[in-house]
Amino acid sequence: MKRLTLADTAAAIVSLLILTAAAWIATYGPETPIPVHFDAAGQANRYGSRYELAATLAGLAALNLLVAWMTGRQAATVADPVRRKGLRSGQWLSIIIMGAVAVFIGWASLGPAAASGVSHPGGSMAFLAFILLITGATLGRVSPNPFIGVKTPWTYKSRLAWDRSNRLAGRLMFWLGAVGLIASPFIVQPAGLIGLIAAVLIAAVWSGFESWRVWRTDPDRQPF
Template sequence: MKPFTAADTAAAIVSLLILTGAAWIAIYGPETPIPVHFNAAGQADRYGSRYEVAATLAGLALLNVLAAWMTGRQAESVVDPVRRKGLRRGQWLSIGIIGAVAAFIAWASLGPAAASGASHPGVAMAFTAFILLITGAVLGRVTPNPFIGVKTPWAYKSRLAWDRSNRLAGRLMFWLGAVGLIASPFIPQPAGLISLIVGVLIAAAWSVFESWRVWRADPDRQPF
């Protein structure tokens, strides 16, 4: 039986907090329609019920438990301590990202935007940049897993391709996040948020290409 680790405890606590918030929203949330989606300018373009928000949060709680459990189980099954440590980093990273996304969804739907129908797009840019910054700081040290990282077929067939493509993605995301976080209070919106998203897409495409390039040159690669 897999031992219960600190990361498992953190996943359980975060999921319990998310579920508690979902239950509170379902019971005590506004009975009137609340914003559930915003466009790039920060204007609410779709409204839903409190039950929709609660169901979304409950789904995130379930995803958090599933991702943490599967990654933790994979970590315990490997003999290599370096790879096990990398999987644990991925486990902690998934917990942090899902918890942050759940908190942001609750804030966006029930915070100031619930009354005004608009959310300052700079907030969305700052949140996205913060997630990129944290993800980038850890991503390059995460070992192969099914949830976090540049998960291309070539990266799974070559450990060198996994390491290099994820290190590249980590560096790109870190600096995108750092610049975006600093610029979010000043840059005109929604141009700033759109630019950040375009930067992420370019970083993703570059990292995918890097995984193929390294796999192709790796003499120890596994064939398809």
């Protein structure tokens, strides 16, 4: 039987907190419609009930447990300590992101936007930049897994392609996150948020291309 680690325990606690928040919202949340989706300018363009928000958070809690459990189980079966450490890094990254996303969803629907129907894009940009910063600082150390990282056909066929493409993606995301956090209070919105999203898409394409380039020249690659 797999022994529970600190990361496993943290995943359970974070999921329990999210589920508790979901239960509270379903029981005591606003009975009037609340904003559940926003356009790029921060204007609410869809409203839902407290039960929809609670169900979204409950699903996020379940997803957090699933990803953490499967990643932790994979780490427990790996003999290589370096790869095991990399899988644990991925597990922690997943927990942090899931927890942060849950907080952001709750704040976006129940915070100031609940009354005004407007969420400032600068806050969304700052949140996205924070996620990029945390992801970028960790991604280069994450070992191959089914959930987190640059997952292309070539990274599954070459460990070198996985390592190099994820290191590149990590560096790009880290610096995009750092610049985004600094710029979010000052840059004109929603241009800043849209620009950051576009930069993330470019970084993703670049990292995917890097995985193909490295796989093509890797003498130890697996053929298709």
